[in-house]
Amino acid sequence: MLFNLDKKITEAIDDAASKSLWLYHINAGSCNGCDIEIVAALTPRYDAERLGCKLTGSPRQADIVLVSGPVTLQSRDRLIRTLAQVPEPYCLVTVGSCPCSGNVFKGSYAICGPVDKYRHVDVSVAGCTPKPEAIMAGIAQAAAILKEKRRGMHE
Amino acid sequence: MAKLPYLGTALTNLFRKPVTIAFPAGEAPAAQPAYRGRIAFDASKCINCGMCERVCAPSCMTRVAKPLEGGEPGDQEITFTFDMTSCTFCGMCADFCAKKAITLTEDYMMTGIIAEDFLVTGKVIKKAPPKPKFTPEQLAAMKAAAEAKKKAAEAAKAAAQQA
Ligand code: SF4
Numbered sequence: 321m322l323f324n325l326d327k328k329i330t331e332a333i334d335d336a337a338s339k340s341l342w343l344y345h346i347n348a349g350s351c352n353g354c355d356i357e358i359v360a361a362l363t364p365r366y367d368a369e370r371l372g373c374k375l376t377g378s379p380r381q382a383d384i385v386l387v388s389g390p391v392t393l394q395s396r397d398r399l400i401r402t403l404a405q406v407p408e409p410y411c412l413v414t415v416g417s418c419p420c421s422g423n424v425f426k427g428s429y430a431i432c433g434p435v436d437k438y439r440h441v442d443v444s445v446a447g448c449t450p451k452p453e454a455i456m457a458g459i460a461q462a463a464a465i466l467k468e469k470r471r472g473m474h475e
Numbered sequence: 476m477a478k479l480p481y482l483g484t485a486l487t488n489l490f491r492k493p494v495t496i497a498f499p500a501g502e503a504p505a506a507q508p509a510y511r512g513r514i515a516f517d518a519s520k521c522i523n524c525g526m527c528e529r530v531c532a533p534s535c536m537t538r539v540a541k542p543l544e545g546g547e548p549g550d551q552e553i554t555f556t557f558d559m560t561s562c563t564f565c566g567m568c569a570d571f572c573a574k575k576a577i578t579l580t581e582d583y584m585m586t587g588i589i590a591e592d593f594l595v596t597g598k599v600i601k602k603a604p605p606k607p608k609f610t611p612e613q614l615a616a617m618k619a620a621a622e623a624k625k626k627a628a629e630a631a632k633a634a635a636q637q638a
């Protein structure tokens with residue numbers, strides 16, 4: 321096209337999208353500790369919204385998916401079904417020790433984790449629970465990865 | 476004049492510093508004192524008693540023993556690996572470690588992409604106990620010899636008394 325206009329438009333859209341990250345949070349049987357810290361990361365003191373983040377209620381609008389909890393038997397199928405609805409490219413961030421390893425619940429008959437059994441995990445945030453600053457760092461890392469993924473999709 | 480509620484507060488807020496912390500643009504703030512964060516393991520203090528592994532509820536550490544390269548036969552190199560994605564930061568291992576080899580630091584910034592980002596490792600050298608000077612057979616022979624000597628001495632004594 322004229323002056324590579326289509327490429328420039330795609331780049332501009334990518335740039336804009338990298339500054340508007342919509343978060344979707346899945347609780348896969350978490351004790352609520354990490355969920356509270358995720359909410360805390362969005363409060364004015366930590367203010368993840370500065371990075372362009374916004375908590376969304378639908379997986380279909382998500383750019384970054386935050387998963388907390390050790391993936392219980394009851395939540396496994398729902399987790400997989402919800403993740404299947406997230407449009408590519410997206411980043412999967414696990415929050416806390418549970419989704420990475422099962423934490424103290426590992427070996428239980430009711431635990432089907434870790435999450436990376438089902439989907440590729442892009443960034444893990446360890447801690448029980450992680451501090452909001454650590455979650456912010458994880459989101460920032462995920463944002464960088466997402467930018468790369470978007471660029472990769474156009475090449 | 477109509478009273479303007481909150482005007483004072485609004486005006487002072489205009490000149491106040493923001494409450495939002497600058498991170499991730501600036502420095503990450505320090506954790507509160509006695510915060511239990513990433514584990515630090517001092518292998519030089521550890522005596523490989525295994526207590527930390529016993530008290531850890533999520534069994535987050537592994538100990539792998541292999542023969543020490545270039546050491547005496549029987550020497551072992553024991554690798555401790557603490558997986559921070561498995562830890563609940565309860566501090567039990569640090570409390571139970573008799574040698575205070577484990578401490579929980581105030582570093583809470585634990586984000587990563589691969590599993591290796593979260594591992595804390597340390598290598599402990601376990602020396603084989605010193606070899607005994609004599610084998611059990613030698614010891615038994617020495618004991619028998621000593622006993623025979625004692626008996627002979629006693630017999631000689633008895634003979635001297637009778638004479
Ligand atoms: S770290 Fe402490 S408790 Fe664990 S094996 Fe070493 S000395 Fe024992």
Ligand code: SF4
Binds near residue numbers: 535569
């Ligand atoms: S702090 Fe608790 S969970 Fe973590 S390694 Fe020590 S005993 Fe295990």
